[in-house]
Amino acid sequence: MLPYAMDTDLSSQDRKDLDKFIKFFALKTVQVIVQARLGEKICTRSSSSPTGSDWFNLAIKDIPEVTHEAKKALAGQLPAVGRSMCVEISLKTSEGDSMELEIWCLEMNEKCDKEIKVSYTVYNRLSLLLKSLLAITRVTPAYRLSRKQGHEYVILYRIYFGEVQLSGLGEGFQTVRVGTVGTPVGTITLSCAYRINLAFMSTRQFERTPPIMGIIIDHFVDRPYPSSSPMHPCNYRAGEDNGAVYPSVEDSQEVCTTSFSTSPPSQCVFTVTKTHFQTPPPVVTDTLKVPVMGLAFSHQPAALGVGSADMGYPVLFAGGLNAAHPHQLIGPGKEGGVPPIPSQPAHGTQADQERMCTPLDGVHYSAATPSSSEDTETVSNSSEGKCGSPHDLLETIFIRKVGAFVNKPINQVTMANLDIPFAMFAPKNVELEDNDPMVNPPDSPETESPLQGSLHSEGSSGSSTGNTHDDFVMIDFKPAFSKDDILPMDLGTFYREFQNPPQLSSLSIDIGAQSMAEDLDSLPEKLAVHEKNVKEFDAFVETLQ
Amino acid sequence: PCRTCCRAPPGAAAAMNCRAEVLEVSVEGRQVEEAMLAVLHTVLLHRSTGKFHYKKEGTYSIGTVGTQDVDCDFIDFAYVRVSSEELDRALRKAVGEFKDALRSSGSDGMGQISLEFYQKKKSRWPFSDECIPWELWTIKVNVVNLANEQERQICREKVGEKLCEKIINIVEVMNRHEYLPKMPTQSEVDNVFDTSLKDVQPYLYKISYQITDSLGTSVTTTMRRLIKDTLAL
Numbered sequence: 001m002l003p004y005a006m007d008t009d010l011s012s013q014d015r016k017d018l019d020k021f022i023k024f025f026a027l028k029t030v031q032v033i034v035q036a037r038l039g040e041k042i043c044t045r046s047s048s049s050p051t052g053s054d055w056f057n058l059a060i061k062d063i064p065e066v067t068h069e070a071k072k073a074l075a076g077q078l079p080a081v082g083r084s085m086c087v088e089i090s091l092k093t094s095e096g097d098s099m100e101l102e103i104w105c106l107e108m109n110e111k112c113d114k115e116i117k118v119s120y121t122v123y124n125r126l127s128l129l130l131k132s133l134l135a136i137t138r139v140t141p142a143y144r145l146s147r148k149q150g151h152e153y154v155i156l157y158r159i160y161f162g163e164v165q166l167s168g169l170g171e172g173f174q175t176v177r178v179g180t181v182g183t184p185v186g187t188i189t190l191s192c193a194y195r196i197n198l199a200f201m202s203t204r205q206f207e208r209t210p211p212i213m214g215i216i217i218d219h220f221v222d223r224p225y226p227s228s229s230p231m232h233p234c235n236y237r238a239g240e241d242n243g244a245v246y247p248s249v250e251d252s253q254e255v256c257t258t259s260f261s262t263s264p265p266s267q268c269v270f271t272v273t274k275t276h277f278q279t280p281p282p283v284v285t286d287t288l289k290v291p292v293m294g295l296a297f298s299h300q301p302a303a304l305g306v307g308s309a310d311m312g313y314p315v316l317f318a319g320g321l322n323a324a325h326p327h328q329l330i331g332p333g334k335e336g337g338v339p340p341i342p343s344q345p346a347h348g349t350q351a352d353q354e355r356m357c358t359p360l361d362g363v364h365y366s367a368a369t370p371s372s373s374e375d376t377e378t379v380s381n382s383s384e385g386k387c388g389s390p391h392d393l394l395e396t397i398f399i400r401k402v403g404a405f406v407n408k409p410i411n412q413v414t415m416a417n418l419d420i421p422f423a424m425f426a427p428k429n430v431e432l433e434d435n436d437p438m439v440n441p442p443d444s445p446e447t448e449s450p451l452q453g454s455l456h457s458e459g460s461s462g463s464s465t466g467n468t469h470d471d472f473v474m475i476d477f478k479p480a481f482s483k484d485d486i487l488p489m490d491l492g493t494f495y496r497e498f499q500n501p502p503q504l505s506s507l508s509i510d511i512g513a514q515s516m517a518e519d520l521d522s523l524p525e526k527l528a529v530h531e532k533n534v535k536e537f538d539a540f541v542e543t544l545q
Numbered sequence: 546p547c548r549t550c551c552r553a554p555p556g557a558a559a560a561m562n563c564r565a566e567v568l569e570v571s572v573e574g575r576q577v578e579e580a581m582l583a584v585l586h587t588v589l590l591h592r593s594t595g596k597f598h599y600k601k602e603g604t605y606s607i608g609t610v611g612t613q614d615v616d617c618d619f620i621d622f623a624y625v626r627v628s629s630e631e632l633d634r635a636l637r638k639a640v641g642e643f644k645d646a647l648r649s650s651g652s653d654g655m656g657q658i659s660l661e662f663y664q665k666k667k668s669r670w671p672f673s674d675e676c677i678p679w680e681l682w683t684i685k686v687n688v689v690n691l692a693n694e695q696e697r698q699i700c701r702e703k704v705g706e707k708l709c710e711k712i713i714n715i716v717e718v719m720n721r722h723e724y725l726p727k728m729p730t731q732s733e734v735d736n737v738f739d740t741s742l743k744d745v746q747p748y749l750y751k752i753s754y755q756i757t758d759s760l761g762t763s764v765t766t767t768m769r770r771l772i773k774d775t776l777a778l
């Protein structure tokens with residue numbers, strides 16, 4: 001099978017063994033790399049009694065889909081000179097921008113070590129090389145990025161076989177060699193080429209959403225080679241973790257509560273992002289990671305009028321955010337955590353972003369889940385931990401996330417390439433999107449902005465104002481949770497009531513003018529007082545440092 | 546397993562065939578433990594195998610080594626270690642002592658911790674067995690004091706980056722495939738490997754440390770032997 005000129009020194013048994021070692025080494029290499037980019041901590045147990053099935057004496061789990069992809073890419077061949085096995089790790093944002101982060105290459109060169117013993121030394125050295133790979137995969141910049149994936153971006157992998165393509169890594173990429181193992185038929189080399197532009201972005205910057213868009217766009221590279229193999233999200237989990245789906249629902253409630261806090265918007269947003277999405281949601285939601293991605297938070301919380309003090313924030317924050325993030329969507333990607341943006345004409349930039357965040361609709365859930373009832377009871381019950389049938393929940397999550405897509409092309413590209421477990425629920429892009437409130441928001445406040453149009457996929461809504469709403473279905477907003485039996489008011493009512501608060505009296509012109517005159521008069525007094533207390537202020541500032 | 550203390554042959558540290566690697570890190574006080582553990586665990590990951598099970602014909606089978614990710618609390622860094630609680634405890638004990646010694650020495654906070662892999666060579670009575678080192682890893686530590694939270698945050702990231710470099714260095718050394726003790730027969734296995742752990746089998750190793758006082762001379766040298774009887778069992 002391998003075109004080696006001189007292999008007469010190698011016994012046929014050794015040769016067979018060697019081929020087998022190389023094949024399984026390649027498969028294990030892929031497993032280690034992909035598992036290291038899943039975004040979670042890996043833990044396997046040591047076992048003193050050999051099970052006979054742990055290749056290279058290392059406990060490395062085999063994720064079936066990954067093995068399948070690797071075998072598909074290898075197509076029965078083994079790495080050889082000029083034919084390398086490459087695992088490409090890339091990042092894809094909610095916008096659909098993608099960027100190659102790393103290419104891991106398993107190569108073979110012609111330098112042979114005839115003296116080496118296959119069944120013993122080569123095997124042990126391959127084992128050592130895998131250990132090195134385990135260590136090195138935690139050390140490249142992509143590791144930290146992958147640990148924080150799930151919300152604004154996802155990490156994808158692609159396996160290909162053939163020539164190494166490094167052009168997508170941008171300029172100045174760095175290489176790290178994991179190791180080499182000499183064999184009688186050639187030297188196996190394992191290395192990683194990684195993009196370093198990211199090195200300037202600490203992972204914190206990925207949590208603060210504003211910079212990310214600018215940077216990603218700068219580095220957006222048109223793929224010179226069309227993907228010969230599809231990209232896959234690095235969030236596969238073996239099927240046994242079905243039980244883990246449910247906790248994610250609980251998380252969403254916390255998400256919502258946090259988003260209502262009176263803390264400054266930046267803290268709000270990022271706290272939620274950080275605390276609740278450090279571990280990516282499991283199983284089905286994972287498989288749909290590509291569609292899901294990038295349901296970033298916007299700074300709605302402060303704008304809900306929770307405290308008058310907070311009213312100040314949205315303007316400032318929105319201003320900055322709007323420029324950088326016209327496409328920010330609210331949505332934890334879980335049950336119901338989506339407050340609608342209040343329409344506040346006074347806050348101009350705020351208004352621009354309102355329409356992006358149409359709440360994830362309860363009825364929409366039920367439409368997609370045949371077995372659930374008309375309203376959101378199923379969903380809200382689930383969110384309280386009383387899960388309906390697992391299937392309902394999974395389907396619900398699936399559909400909502402798909403619905404949260406704004407960009408149709410993403411849907412098509414990624415969905416087509418994914419092995420979707422619930423394929424029958426996959427949206428036929430046309431029919432669902434029309435009914436999808438995320439894509440075609442219900443027509444309400446008149447202050448629509450041109451931005452709205454840009455937020456929606458070209459296929460579905462197109463223009464910015466009312467015309468597109470012809471296709472829309474007016475759907476009653478029913479939040480998926482927090483139905484309060486005591487008060488007649490539920491969250492939805494709350495939102496609606498507070499969507500149009502009256503304008504601040506201090507901002508109305510005539511009253512404003514009066515009070516301004518008063519303010520001006522009292523200024524000298526206030527200044528005098530402050531000057532008197534200068535020492536106190538200074539001491540206070542000292543303690544802060 | 547041999548319980549008597551090994552007598553080091555003269556000039557052990559400079560013994561032939563012992564390769565020595567030195568790594569240097571500057572860390573804040575609270576980062577010392579995690580940084581040391583990261584390096585030591587990474588080295589031991591490469592220097593541990595599964596448990597050997599010898600069979601009648603003189604062949605042996607090898608157990609499976611599991612691994613797990615460890616996140617550092619005070620450093621923006623994560624590393625992989627062998628899944629063995631015993632081994633982790635042993636390392637933590639040694640690193641803890643090193644950290645305490647650093648702190649209490651009152652020096653500028655400079656010291657080094659060494660991980661030495663050795664082989665035992667049996668000698669006849671009355672001589673005790675010889676310990677022949679074949680690989681020595683030394684981590685030189687410089688403890689810095691930081692003034693405020695902002696500096697600490699920068700330090701978290703910087704030390705994380707430095708440790709990434711150290712891991713790459715370690716892997717480079719491991720990849721050279723230089724001298725490793727021959728795989729032993731059943732009777733010799735305790736001269737090469739530490740067989741006292743129940744789930745993994747590292748090469749025989751010992752950890753020692755030195756604290757440097759402000760004059761640059763080494764004040765204390767502590768030899769610790771980490772085999773079964775030094776663990777609290």
